[in-house]
Structures are given as structure tokens and as C-alpha cells.
Amino acid sequence: MDYKDYYKVLGVDKSASTEQIKKAYRKLARQYHPDVNPNNAEAERKFKEVNEANEVLSDPEKRKKYDQFGADWQRYQQAGGARGGQPGGGFDWSQYTQGQGGDFGGSPFGDGADFSDFFSSLFGGMGGGRSAGGSRPGAGQDYQAEMELTLEDAYRGGPRMINVNGKSLRLTIQPGVADGQTIRLRDQGGPGRNGGPNGSLLITFRVAPDPRYARSGDDLTQDVPVSIYKAVLGGEQTVETLGGPVKIKLKPETANGTRLRLRGKGFPVYKQPGQFGDLYLRISLTLPQNLTEKELELFQQLAALRPNA
Incomplete structure (x- = not known):
């Protein structure tokens, strides 16, 4: 021994x-x-x-x-x-x-x-009446909670309030949290037994889907509608991103479905300030609606120039 x-x-x-x-x-x-x-x-x-x-x-x-x-x-x-x-x-x-x-x-x-x-x-037997579940020190119970966030909430982070078991807690969300990610707040769970440590509060984030963006890790994909005229002729296009508007240049004859990569314009990397994923833009051509007779005539002339197109 x-x-x-x-x-x-x-x-x-x-x-x-x-x-x-x-x-x-x-x-x-x-x-x-x-x-x-x-x-x-x-x-x-x-x-x-x-x-x-x-x-x-x-x-x-x-x-x-x-x-x-x-x-x-x-x-x-x-x-x-x-x-x-x-x-x-x-x-x-x-x-x-x-x-x-x-x-x-x-x-x-x-x-x-x-x-x-x-x-x-x-x-020997001097436990003083203690048992494993009696007066022996032990950690308190862990509490579980969920917090709903929008994609923008997860992007920007910041202070939030949460109520657990009648207690209001303030926490700061780090930018870049993922859907299903769980953080642990120590000492915010159930009280410890006989001098043991308090339990923890486990908070799981639920990030709601956003119709504008598809997220994959720290990268985002966004559909960008572009008129057929700009796709054919080229030109500047303003794109709204989570970090603010960004201007891009389209080459002439940009095809439908073309993917463009904007480095560092994606989602913030969790707990790595200043680091971001990439934003992928997927060009989606839009066709003109309610054409006038003159516009139809011009399209017919274009079609006649390429009869086999």
C-alpha cells in the first residue's frame, strides 16, 4: 500500500x-x-x-x-x-x-x-455516516438550455440575455457560432454538495436557416440575380453581403451559374478575430418580362444573326 x-x-x-x-x-x-x-x-x-x-x-x-x-x-x-x-x-x-x-x-x-x-x-469505518450520495462533496447538476439565433446574430455576435430556472444571465456570443454548437458556462448550474463545485450551464445554439445564404463551415454561398444585358455586356454589380454592400465586376458574356469567389467575405472564424471564410457568388440570369414590340423586334434581329444558336 x-x-x-x-x-x-x-x-x-x-x-x-x-x-x-x-x-x-x-x-x-x-x-x-x-x-x-x-x-x-x-x-x-x-x-x-x-x-x-x-x-x-x-x-x-x-x-x-x-x-x-x-x-x-x-x-x-x-x-x-x-x-x-x-x-x-x-x-x-x-x-x-x-x-x-x-x-x-x-x-x-x-x-x-x-x-x-x-x-x-x-x-477504516470513520465515514461519520457519510455515503457516496450523502454528505460527501460533489459537483452540482449541469443545466441544459437552447438559444435561437438568426444567421446575422451568429455572424455579429454580441451580448444576449438568457433565462434559466428563473435566473437571468447575460452572456457574450462570439461571432461565428455554428448551429448545434454548445458552450459551457461554469458555476451557472446546480449548487454543489457539501463544498463541491457548482454545475455548469450548457447552452446549445440553434441558428435559423437564412433564405439568402447557404453556410458551409465558415464559407457562404449566395445567389446573385443578374440581368441578361449585364451578363452579355459586362459591367459592375452591387452585392449585399452580411458585412455590407460590395461591388463586383462582371466580364462580358458571363454565363448563367458562373461562380465567383470573394475572399474573406464569408463567415467569421469562431474565436479567431479578424479571420473570415469566403463568400461564393452564383450568377443567376434573369430574363426580361413584358417586352415591348420594339424589344421583341430587336431580339428577333439578334436571333436572325445566329440562326443555329
Whole structure:
């Protein structure tokens, strides 16, 4: 059985105050929480280790016992250590387990507590009536919420308000959020249990489709209606983009369906200020309607010039 340095686990000095221990525990518990590290066995191991260290150091009685035992650890090892969960050699183990039921096997907190053999051997059954779901510190419940955005909202970002469980929160949306993207607001979920960290608020963005643009990652595609005259003769065309109007030049004889690329005129790249995707313009020719007799005559003349067209 190896000695566990709970102070080292929490990254605090042996002289750390209760508040310092509590602060260190909350920080590490959030860092290694299973919700933040899904399917990460190493993070899960560290999360359990941090909880065990806090279980001891946040309890004055356990901390005093642990500090006393730590000073005697070398003598304990010299006496032969614990074999099979029992004290070894001539070391007086009873001073640490007296009145605690002498229970050296398993977890003193029942199924699911998952404390180490070191903890169980040192504290035996002194859980003080605690159980895995009782007064043991634990993280609060995570809350879920959704926020509806237009494409322009997602493009520009900015401050928004959201109400969750009767509480109004202000958050700043980063430009470039995607439909279905979820952000985590730490400490805005359910309250922690017995000094444990609060849960998080998970907000999922729902970006409504926009009839003007098709989005693919950070790129946008936009249909641009162009008259047949301008397509044939060429010329300037003003295009309305999310970033404002842009003038483009059309070459003579621009075909229907032609794609033009405007670099950096697409969607902002999330959390990378100043970086944008591209905007693709798809030329869509429009035919004139309600032609006059003169216009029809001119079209007939053009058609006669190309009888095989």
C-alpha cells in the first residue's frame, strides 16, 4: 500500500487554510470532471483522487489524523507496513483505527464511493455516516438550455440575455457560432454538495436557416440575380453581403451559374478575430418580362444573326 500525499494532489502546502484547500479542490474538480472529459480514463482517475484528497483535508478530524499518520509513515514502513489490510510488525496501528470499527476492507462509504485502499486502511469505518450520495462533496447538476439565433446574430455576435430556472444571465456570443454548437458556462448550474463545485450551464445554439445564404463551415454561398444585358455586356454589380454592400465586376458574356469567389467575405472564424471564410457568388440570369414590340423586334434581329444558336 503506497502513501498518498493529499497536499500534493491538491497542489497546496501543508499549512494551507481551509479556504485554500476548498479553492484548489473546486478548480481541479472542474478540470477533471467527467462531463468535461468524457471517456477519459486518466481524467476520471484524477477526479477520484482529487475528491479523496478533499474528503480528508476538508475535514478537520481526518486532516489531523492524516497529518499525524504522515509523520509516522516512515516508521510504519520500517515496521513492515500493512499486509493483507492488517497492521504489520510492531507498529502501533491501533492509535489510528481505535474506535473506528477496525474495518480495513473496502470503502467505508458504501458502493460507489470508490476510495483507495490507503484511505480505507487509514480511516477504516470513520465515514461519520457519510455515503457516496450523502454528505460527501460533489459537483452540482449541469443545466441544459437552447438559444435561437438568426444567421446575422451568429455572424455579429454580441451580448444576449438568457433565462434559466428563473435566473437571468447575460452572456457574450462570439461571432461565428455554428448551429448545434454548445458552450459551457461554469458555476451557472446546480449548487454543489457539501463544498463541491457548482454545475455548469450548457447552452446549445440553434441558428435559423437564412433564405439568402447557404453556410458551409465558415464559407457562404449566395445567389446573385443578374440581368441578361449585364451578363452579355459586362459591367459592375452591387452585392449585399452580411458585412455590407460590395461591388463586383462582371466580364462580358458571363454565363448563367458562373461562380465567383470573394475572399474573406464569408463567415467569421469562431474565436479567431479578424479571420473570415469566403463568400461564393452564383450568377443567376434573369430574363426580361413584358417586352415591348420594339424589344421583341430587336431580339428577333439578334436571333436572325445566329440562326443555329
